[in-house]
Amino acid sequence: MIEQRPTAERRKASAALDEARLRQQAIGVRLRQMFDEVVNEEVPDEFLEILRRADERGSEKA
Amino acid sequence: MEGAAEKTRPERSAADDAAFKRELVQLIPHLRAFARTLCGDPTAADDLAQDAMMKAWDARASFQMGTNMKAWTFMILRNQFYSEKRRSWRQSQLDQEAAERTLVAVDDPEAPVALDELRQGLAMLPAEQREALILVGAGGFAYEEAAEICGCAVGTVKSRVSRARRALHAILEDGAYDRDGASAGDAMRSILADAERLSTVR
Missing domain, CATH: 1.10.1740.10 (RNA polymerase sigma factor, region 2, helix turn helix motif)
Incomplete structure (x- = not known):
C-alpha cells in the first residue's frame, strides 16, 4: 500500500500534465482560428481606395 | 563609392x-x-x-x-x-x-460558444500579455520579432506569453469570465472538442 501510493500519484500528476498540455494546445488552435477569421474576411474597398489615392498624389508630385 | x-x-x-x-x-x-x-x-x-x-x-x-x-x-x-x-x-x-x-x-451564428469565451478571456488579460500571446500564438511571429514589435526584450515577451497562456487557461477553466448563467466547464469542453475537430482537419 505504502509503495503503491507514490506511483499512483505520479501517474495522476503525469496525466494532469498531459491534460494541461492538451488544453493549452486547444487554446492555441482557437486563438489562431480567431485571428484567421479576420484575416480571411474580405478587405473593405476603402483600404485599397485610400492607398490608390495616396499613390496618385505621390506620382503627381514627382 | x-x-x-x-x-x-x-x-x-x-x-x-x-x-x-x-x-x-x-x-x-x-x-x-x-x-x-x-x-x-x-x-x-x-x-x-x-x-x-x-x-x-x-x-x-x-x-x-x-x-x-x-x-x-x-x-x-x-x-x-x-x-x-x-x-x-x-x-x-x-x-x-x-x-x-x-x-x-459573433457574426457567425453557427460559431460555437467557445470562441466567445476565448474573446472574453483575452479581454481579461493585461494588455501587454494579450498582445504578446496574440503576436506569437496567432500572428505567427517568432519571439524575437514580437519583441521587436513591442519594443521590449525577448525574455520579456517569452514570460508574457507564458503568463498569458496560464492565465487564459485558468480563466477558461474556472469560467471566471463574465457570463451569466453559463456553467464553468462548458467553455473549456467546447474548446477542446473543437480543437480536436480542427486538428484532424489540419
Missing part, C-alpha cells in the same frame, strides 16, 4: 513604390486582424488599420525591402494605437466598453 551612395539617398523609382505597395496590400488582412485584437470594435479597428497602412506608405522610403515588412507594419500599428490611447486616456475606457460589447457579438 559605397559610402557616398549611402549618404545620398537613392531615388525611389516607381518600381520600388509598386513593389512596396504590392507587399503592403497583402498585409492589410493581417493588419486588420491585429487591430481588431487591440480595439475590439471592428470600426475603430479598421480606422486604426487604415492609419497604420498610410503611415507605412508615407514611411516607405525608410523601409528596407527584403526585411520583414509584416513585423514593421505591426510595429507601426501598435505605436499608433498606443499614441492615440495616450492622447486621450478616456478613450481607453470607451475602447474597453466597446471591446466588451463586440466580444460578445
